[in-house]
Amino acid sequence: MTTPDQQDMTLHQPGRSLKDYLFVLLKGLCMGAADVVPGVSGGTIAFITGIYDEWLSSLKRCTPAVLLRLKREGIVKTWQYINGNFLVALFGGILISLKTFAAVVLVAMDTYPILVWAFFSGLVAASIYHLVREQRGWGVSEAVGLLAGIGFILAVAHMAPAQLPDHGWILFLGGFVAICAMILPGISGSFILLLVGLYPVFLRAIHNLEIDKLLWFGAGCICGLVAFSRFLLWLLRSYHNQTLSVLIGFLIGSLYVTWPWKNALLTTTDSHGRVVVLQQENLNPLNYLAATGHEPTILLAVVWAGLGVALVLGVELIAMWIKRRHG
Template identity: 45%
Template structure:
């Protein structure tokens, strides 16, 4: 049975994953499904085949939580297919308010991630700092030039999906660093099925490998891991600064004040509009947090 709420959360994740610098994992965290998603993906082990043999397909489906997962994936891929053109158009024609919106989204989310933590000691502080530094280093790294073979798409998918599942580290930005963001986007737009299948295969293998590590750490070191993820989100803000311009190579950004941006580009800095969109995003995060059901509250009681 289709779950509309999960489908639309998937669409939000897909829309975020299209944008370099924004993580779909952040949207999963905001909307209250992140830990259920990690638990579901981490549950794909050979043990499930034993459940199928002993108890039948219905028990296997329920044990694997496939209604949740397939509904979420449908929303993600629907969003990518429908919104890729719109989001790229907005980024090309109205970059300042778009980046300001996502900056507000991330900024508000950091506080929501940190607020429920029961442990706030030195270890969690160091995890927050480490996550911030790592994300800043990724955000400041220069991009590379990419290729277009199926193998490159496969390997890019493996790397990008690990980032996509982490709040604050953008899978699309990893693709940008690899020089594969534009090739993947073009493959989506023109429905180049062999390349898309190679990319999705890489995503599947990378995800199922990485998620077991993430699930294990979340269950045993919940508050420390969440502090680390909040740090990833904080560090990603360096890549979301609205008033920035790519250099001549197109692989590195230059950051400006609103006045400096206007002087450099000759365009309106849209400062008030940017502030309004950021505040709108903050209000939206608060609303989503208030409305989102708690899918998996058992994790919050785990102790480090």
């Protein structure tokens, strides 16, 4: 078994080509699109696409201590140490997605909500299968962690939303907590923002480029990334089975959040006239038409859920084929 330091030595991948980094950028685009949708986690996408460990390990190195390394070893070696190319490609994709592709996802959510949620459910279901295969064994502690993870997500999903003022320090705390949620599979950072009433503020700040608010929020995100990524990476290395069981519980619980047939209980309207759902309930698809007046499109939803499953399994099969070919 390798130590954390030995594992860190394998972090940098000098063999990556421009094409490889374009794929990392694409994964960042998917993470950004997921993070803007309440109920879907960018951490889940990182898990699905196989970059979760490298992402956390790279973030772990971005501490104030890296400035000493910069002075001692120079820009090139320090950049390699923090896996800078990977981080730039990944976060570049996330930021581009937040500003552009996220709008497409939001339109799709408004136009075809059942199909989009079904697709996300398929992604999550397949990633659960993937993580269960990674689990090294099940015991009492793992079972307790699994149930705790499920219970936590269900508790968060049933919380009533609040409304906090958009002061700078509140935006900082919102960014800190939301980015920690983004790192964890199954917990949506945007859903946390919804719970505290900052989601419309965040979307409006991005759309209108309100620099002061974005700086406060971004500072909170950076601090949250650096602090929480180190803690989570330590958990995965020190208590792998127990931590993985909790993460599996998060994903199982998130299937409740991504259930396609929903009925809005509480909504609000943002500054651009778009309706934002604050609280909703899950419905039996057989009762969906009577409750909402809309067709449940069950067959299409099953097809799109299958596409989500196929996408994850397909990516995994391709990764295995590439590994065998170059191994």
